[in-house]
Amino acid sequence: MRVAIVGATGLVGRTMLTVLEERAFPVTCVHLLASPRSAGERIVWKNETYTVEPLSEPLPSVDVALFSAGGSVSKEWAPRFAATGAVVIDNSSYWRMDPDVPLVVPEVNPSDALLHKGIIANPNCSTIQLVVALKPLHEAFGLKRVIVSTYQSVSGAGQKGVDQLQAELAGSTPTARISPHPLAYNAVFHTIEAQHGDSEEEIKMQRETRRILHLDNLAIAVTCVRVPVLGGHAESVVIETERPITPALAAHVLSHAPGIILEDDPANHSYPTPQRVADSDAVHVGRLRADSSAKNGLMLWVVANNLRKGAATNAVQIAELLQ
Amino acid sequence: MRVAIVGATGLVGRTMLTVLEERAFPVTCVHLLASPRSAGERIVWKNETYTVEPLSEPLPSVDVALFSAGGSVSKEWAPRFAATGAVVIDNSSYWRMDPDVPLVVPEVNPSDALLHKGIIANPNCSTIQLVVALKPLHEAFGLKRVIVSTYQSVSGAGQKGVDQLQAELAGSTPTARISPHPLAYNAVFHTIEAQHGDSEEEIKMQRETRRILHLDNLAIAVTCVRVPVLGGHAESVVIETERPITPALAAHVLSHAPGIILEDDPANHSYPTPQRVADSDAVHVGRLRADSSAKNGLMLWVVANNLRKGAATNAVQIAELLQ
Numbered sequence: 001m002r003v004a005i006v007g008a009t010g011l012v013g014r015t016m017l018t019v020l021e022e023r024a025f026p027v028t029c030v031h032l033l034a035s036p037r038s039a040g041e042r043i044v045w046k047n048e049t050y051t052v053e054p055l056s057e058p059l060p061s062v063d064v065a066l067f068s069a070g071g072s073v074s075k076e077w078a079p080r081f082a083a084t085g086a087v088v089i090d091n092s093s094y095w096r097m098d099p100d101v102p103l104v105v106p107e108v109n110p111s112d113a114l115l116h117k118g119i120i121a122n123p124n125c126s127t128i129q130l131v132v133a134l135k136p137l138h139e140a141f142g143l144k145r146v147i148v149s150t151y152q153s154v155s156g157a158g159q160k161g162v163d164q165l166q167a168e169l170a171g172s173t174p175t176a177r178i179s180p181h182p183l184a185y186n187a188v189f190h191t192i193e194a195q196h197g198d199s200e201e202e203i204k205m206q207r208e209t210r211r212i213l214h215l216d217n218l219a220i221a222v223t224c225v226r227v228p229v230l231g232g233h234a235e236s237v238v239i240e241t242e243r244p245i246t247p248a249l250a251a252h253v254l255s256h257a258p259g260i261i262l263e264d265d266p267a268n269h270s271y272p273t274p275q276r277v278a279d280s281d282a283v284h285v286g287r288l289r290a291d292s293s294a295k296n297g298l299m300l301w302v303v304a305n306n307l308r309k310g311a312a313t314n315a316v317q318i319a320e321l322l323q
Numbered sequence: 324m325r326v327a328i329v330g331a332t333g334l335v336g337r338t339m340l341t342v343l344e345e346r347a348f349p350v351t352c353v354h355l356l357a358s359p360r361s362a363g364e365r366i367v368w369k370n371e372t373y374t375v376e377p378l379s380e381p382l383p384s385v386d387v388a389l390f391s392a393g394g395s396v397s398k399e400w401a402p403r404f405a406a407t408g409a410v411v412i413d414n415s416s417y418w419r420m421d422p423d424v425p426l427v428v429p430e431v432n433p434s435d436a437l438l439h440k441g442i443i444a445n446p447n448c449s450t451i452q453l454v455v456a457l458k459p460l461h462e463a464f465g466l467k468r469v470i471v472s473t474y475q476s477v478s479g480a481g482q483k484g485v486d487q488l489q490a491e492l493a494g495s496t497p498t499a500r501i502s503p504h505p506l507a508y509n510a511v512f513h514t515i516e517a518q519h520g521d522s523e524e525e526i527k528m529q530r531e532t533r534r535i536l537h538l539d540n541l542a543i544a545v546t547c548v549r550v551p552v553l554g555g556h557a558e559s560v561v562i563e564t565e566r567p568i569t570p571a572l573a574a575h576v577l578s579h580a581p582g583i584i585l586e587d588d589p590a591n592h593s594y595p596t597p598q599r600v601a602d603s604d605a606v607h608v609g610r611l612r613a614d615s616s617a618k619n620g621l622m623l624w625v626v627a628n629n630l631r632k633g634a635a636t637n638a639v640q641i642a643e644l645l646q
Contacts, residue, residue, distance in 0.1 A: 145616050149472035149559035151510045151548060169492060179592075186598045187474045187550060187557045189610070194590035197570070197612045219616035223559040223624070225474060227510060228551040234510045236472035236546040236559075247520070267517035269502075275509045287512070289520045293468050293542035301546070 001026055001323070002062040004086070006077065007069030008032035008052055009041050011158050012091055015312035016066050017045050019281070023316055026323070031060040035069065062086045064319045068311065082118025087322055089120050089315045093200075096121040096208060103211050106317040107259040108135045113321045120318055125310025126150050126201065126224065126233055127208040132283040132309070133237070133302045136257035137250060138213060141296070142242030145219040148205070149236045153229040153274060154183055156306050165228055179226070188226050199224055232274025233310060235302040240294045247288035250298055254285055259309070264288055272303035280305055281313045324349055324646070325385040327409070329400065330392030331355035331375055332364050334481050335414055338635035339389050340368050342604070346639055349646070354383040358392065385409045387642045391634065405441025410645055412443050412638045416523075419444040419531060426534050429640040430582040431458045436644045443641055448633025449473050449524065449547065449556055450531040455606040455632075456560070456625045459580035460573060461536060464619070465565030468542040471528070472559045476552040476597060477506055479629050488551055502549070511549050522547055555597025556633060558625040563617045570611035573621055577608055582632070587611055595626035603628055604636045 003020065007013040013034075020027055032043055032052045039054035053060075055069070055077060065081040067074050071094040078088040078095065095101040102112040103121045108131050113120055123131075134143060154161035157178040167174040168184035181188040190199040198206075201224040210218045239245075255262045263272050264286040272284030284303045291297030304310055326343065330336045336357075343350055355366055355375045362377035376383075378392070378400060388404040390397050394417035401411040401418065418424040425435040426444045431454050436443055446454070457466060477484035480501040490497040491507035504511040513522040521529075524547040533541045562568075578585045586595050587609040595607030607626045614620030627633055 147470055147561050147616065149546075151474070151550065153508075181592065181596055182598050185476075185552045185554075186596050187552065188596055189589065189594065192589040192592075197589060197610070199589075221561055221614045221616040221620065221622060223472075223561075223610075223622060225557075225559065227474065229508045229510065231508075234548075236548065238470050238544055238546075266512065266515040266520060266522075269504065269515075271512060273504055273509050273511055275505050287520070287546075291544045293470065293544040297544065299544060299546060 001064055002029050003027050004031040004033055004060055004062040004065040004081070006033045006055060006065060006067045006073065008043060009034045009038040010068055011155055011307055012068035012311045014043070015307045016068065016315060017043070019308065019312045019316045021046055023320070025316055025319065031062060059084055064089065064322065066315050066319070067091055078119050087116060087118060087120065089122055089318050091122045091311055091315055093124065093204060095119055096123060096204070097211070103208060104318050105131050105212055105314060106321055107132050109212055109214070110321055113318055122311065122315045122318065123208045123212060124201070124204040125156055125306040126152060126235065127205050127212070128310050128314050129233060129283045129302050129304035130205065130235060130237065131209055131212045132259050133254070133285050133300065134209070134213065134239070136253050137239065137241070140249070140253045141245045143215065143218060143239060144242055145240040146209070147221045147238040149223045150225055151227045151229070151234040152224060153231050153233055153306055154178070154226060155231045156226070156233065162230055165230065183226065184228055186228065190224055190226065229274045231305060231307060232277050233304060233306045234274055237300050237302055238291055239298050241296045241298070243296065245296050245298050247290055247298065250288050250300070259283055260285055262286065271301060274303060277303050277305045281308050283309055324387055325352050326350050327354040327356055327383055327385040327388040327404070329356045329378060329388060329390045329396065331366060332357045332361040333391055334478055334630055335391035335634045337366070338630045339391065339638060340366070342631065342635045342639045344369055346643070348639055348642065354385060358396070382407055387412065387645065389638050389642070390414055401442050410439060410441060410443065412445055412641050414445045414634055414638055416447065416527060418442055419446065419527070420534070426531060427641050428454050428535055428637060429644055430455050432535055432537070433644055436641055445634065445638045445641065446531045446535060447524070447527040448479055448629040449475060449558065450528050450535070451633050451637050452556060452606045452625050452627035453528065453558060453560065454532055454535045455582050456577070456608050456623065457532070457536065457562070459576050460562065460564070463572070463576045464568045466538065466541060466562060467565055468563040469532070470544045470561040472546045473548055474550045474552070474557040474559070475547060476554050476556055476629055477501070477549060478554045479549070479556065485553055488553065506549065507551055509551065513547055513549065552597045554628060554630060555600050556627060556629045557597055560623050560625055561614055562621050564619045564621070566619065568619050568621050570613055570621065573611050573623070582606055583608055585609070594624060597626060600626050600628045604631050606632055
């Protein structure tokens with residue numbers, strides 16, 4: 001397949017190249033595209049050196065265009081790529097709630113991808129790992145309510161987030177910032193929308209989780225927090241289910257579910273952490289505990305690499321569905 | 324009053340000295356005590372140099388003994404100090420669930436302190452900031468259920484936690500560890516008890532919260548997480564109440580409650596963070612949001628300095644109740 005990567009110089013774009021190679025995606029030719037500012041950079045992939053091309057007409061003829069270049073680029077250029085006959089898999093939030101654009105996590109709702117009209121949206125990183133863990137639990141026990149607090153790495157905001165944290169830890173002044181608060185030794189929120197008090201990230205997690213699970217009225221409470229972690233998002237999740245649930249039953253279900261690695265021997269320090277998932281494409285689940293504060297309550301800890309399963313890997317898995 | 328500090332060389336012991344001076348506690352003489360290993364160290368307080376004495380018989384005659392030297396020291400030495408007529412205010416977990424030992428947060432249950440028989444327990448750091456925020460909400464709306472996920476700093480484990488994080492961030496090997504997992508760029512759990520899957524910290528928060536609020540059957544779900552923060556604990560809290568609650572009503576109640584500073588203008592980036600509470604003795608609350616996933620649901624974000632309000636300040640406030 002002919003593949004274009006739009007936003008090839010960013011953290012997610014580079015990870016897409018890595019994942020395409022690791023998963024032996026059948027790439028026949030690749031076009032690396034970016035904003036005019038980043039065009040001209042050279043990127044080595046599979047022992048060949050590519051020069052990043054500026055995103056401009058005429059577009060290259062490709063079968064799949066993987067976008068990770070921000071909402072405004074996706075708004076303008078995804079329909080243009082789709083018009084050439086390519087299928088766009090877009091990592092920005094721009095198309096995610098468009099009813100004509102499927103929002104897909106291959107372990108959860110793969111058949112939605114087949115309904116595409118040229119654009120498929122890749123969900124928010126925190127949403128992807130949450131729904132991979134929730135889907136098998138919903139099928140087995142019936143989800144009634146989800147309460148989640150996140151521990152998100154700064155790479156969720158791209159290279160700029162990594163740069164701000166590393167500059168602050170080195171005692172220097174960051175050249176650009178993703179937050180007016182310090183990131184080093186701190187816990188901060190994403191940009192918060194004035195009208196209802198939720199952050200953009202919190203709104204995305206609520207809406208996208210409902211859409212991907214096809215549970216329009218799922219009760220869900222979300223608090224999204226950035227912590228001084230470079231890569232890997234963790235989530236403290238509390239669920240209530242229709243039917244009785246126990247840690248042992250949940251462990252049985254999760255250990256047979258696609259895309260999940262269960263690591264749950266906490267008395268021996270075995271549980272997932274952001275550092276442990278650095279090279280993983282899976283969603284790691286641990287600390288299954290009964291929640292006695294609710295009828296049919298369960299607590300769990302969900303960790304994934306936000307650049308891989310939370311972005312690049314999920315996008316490549318969607319492309320695999322199209323083969 | 325004559326004051327002894329047992330564990331004077333530790334992070335909390337040193338903060339106790341700072342807080343005694345800041346609050347102008349009427350100290351007539353002070354004895355600084357520590358394990359034989361730390362005895363002999365010199366500490367300057369109020370322009371006088373004190374030599375740290377080894378904890379041994381005969382004990383100095385004091386009115387108040389502030390302990391922060393670990394559970395085994397408290398077990399052995401708190402009753403001995405109490406036998407001399409001193410009142411022990413103990414920061415370890417050893418006496419906290421003893422029915423003969425009051426567990427006190429002065430803003431929440433000050434009159435419990437009067438029932439002491441020589442020992443008063445200072446609660447767990449994460450518990451203190453939680454109950455200061457919950458008490459006024461309980462009085463106004465009636466607490467039914469509490470779900471909390473913490474973002475705790477490494478200084479909660481004392482100097483050893485700070486040393487491990489700083490060594491790892493500097494790329495060197497820590498000389499001692501509080502966790503077999505890396506703390507730098509990570510999110511980890513406290514030591515987990517094999518028999519039921521909760522960590523010691525999670526068990527403390529459940530039991531102590533119920534005891535301090537005098538709500539023996541309070542439904543409470545707790546997940547405690549350490550993040551790469553040096554000082555300051557944050558908590559993502561979701562509550563359900565008996566009576567209707569709104570963010571505006573909760574803000575009104577909290578803004579008139581003792582020991583609380585409300586910072587809740589998140590669209591202008593105004594909310595508490597661990598870094599912002601570095602010099603504060605208050606419990607800072609922000610991000611009051613309606614939780615539409617439950618009847619009478621509210622979300623809030625609670626931050627305090629774990630060495631001050633979470634330990635030293637609360638202990639000195641208890642001592643003030645005894646005057």
